[in-house]
Amino acid sequence: VETATAMSILMQGMSFIELGQEFGRTKLLATGENGELTAADRERAMNSYNAPDSVNQVNWNLINERQESIEFIRQIIRLKTQTSAFSYPTYEEV
Structure with missing residues (x-):
């Protein structure tokens, strides 16, 4: 998950992080009889x-x-904002 998130953040353009992605939030809530995840x-x-x-x-x-x-x-965001290779200043350069 961290690798995919880092790739997404470091790509050109505006990064998008879903609420809670940085701390592993999931919407999976097990309601099965024995605590297992169901299709629903x-x-x-x-x-x-x-x-x-x-x-x-x-x-x-x-x-x-x-x-x-x-x-x-935080470190990945810092890397993107402080390293010019990850943030081309104009559309033409992208």
Whole structure:
């Protein structure tokens, strides 16, 4: 996941990070009988517009648990903003 995120951030143009991506947020919420993910759980995670708050809420405690991932994202953003090879100034140069 970190490699894909780094590639996305370092590409030319504006970067986009989904809310919570930097600390591993997922919308997968297991509701199966034994705590397993069901087909309906996966469907809700893919299109959670009408899903309950339990699916769409952000677990802000993950910020404390995943500081290493957050720092990695900070370093990648810093690399992009401080290295001219990752940020061409004009459209023509891209």
